[in-house]
Amino acid sequence: MFYSLFNQVLRNIYKFVYKILFPKEYKHNRRFWPLYRVQRNVDGRLEKVFFKKRLVSNNLELVPTTNKKCMLIATGPSIQQLPSKVFQNKEIDYIGVNGAISLENIHYSTYIIIDHNFVDTRFDLVEKVLQTNCTFYTTPRCLDMILRRVKFNNIHCNIKTIETITRGLMEVFLDKEIHVNKTAEYIYTHNNFGFSKDIFYGTFDYFTVAYVALQIINALNYKEIYIAGLDMNNFNKPRFYETNDDKQPTSLDIHTETVLHAFDIAALFFKKNQIEVFNLSMNSAVKSFNKVSADQLSKHF
Known part of the structure; x- marks a missing residue:
């Protein structure tokens, strides 16, 4: 308890000093310095x-995939309509x-996981996740929230850090905020929407983790992708792991048009x-x- 309190006081002092030393373009780093x-x-x-001088995230070492097929598991209520055998196929890598x-x-x-509100409310x-042997992709802010609460020695997964691009801006980790050049070689652009071909230069979010996940999946060289639980409707209903009592708010209903357009761009790229x-x-x-029912999946696997 004392250590946690001391650590928080120290961080507040760091933030105050950082605010004095650095201009506003760097303010997003006040939690980290x-x-x-x-x-x-x-x-x-x-x-x-x-x-604290210890290597906690190494983006240079990508774990090779065992399969060419993967399934992205999102959290829409429709996930509960799929039979359990869909999630037990050895020819598929599962991505959550x-x-x-x-x-x-x-x-x-x-x-x-890129949503710091999710980290805060559903730790x-x-x-x-941290107790599994997966490769875990997250943002600097989420990573910091995790390392405040869990000792690095107790984390079993392999952490990769990505910087997200929102409304064309990227809060660069330990550097200033920048406007992203969508004509850069690592970006596929169509109708002013971007899809990152190299996630460690920056990853477009368009207000949904599923879009970030598709860019990561592309970086992992999968050739066949299945998506479960990508409903993008019925936003008043709880996600499959929630109840009406613990349902967390969402902004997807506000940004639906942007999100749907972004998926169109991803589809063109793929x-x-x-x-x-x-x-x-x-x-x-x-x-x-293309939509495929659970009954039709046997033709694919």
């Missing part, structure tokens, strides 16, 4: 993250986001690169990808 250090290549690609860890008996090779689920994508949510508002 001087505890963190990063290593980048000459073009700014994020390679390593150090916390947010509360997907609540589904029993799924081995996740990759997991993604019980975050801890479950088609151009001969990557097949199937949506297992038959009533999903996302029309970008």
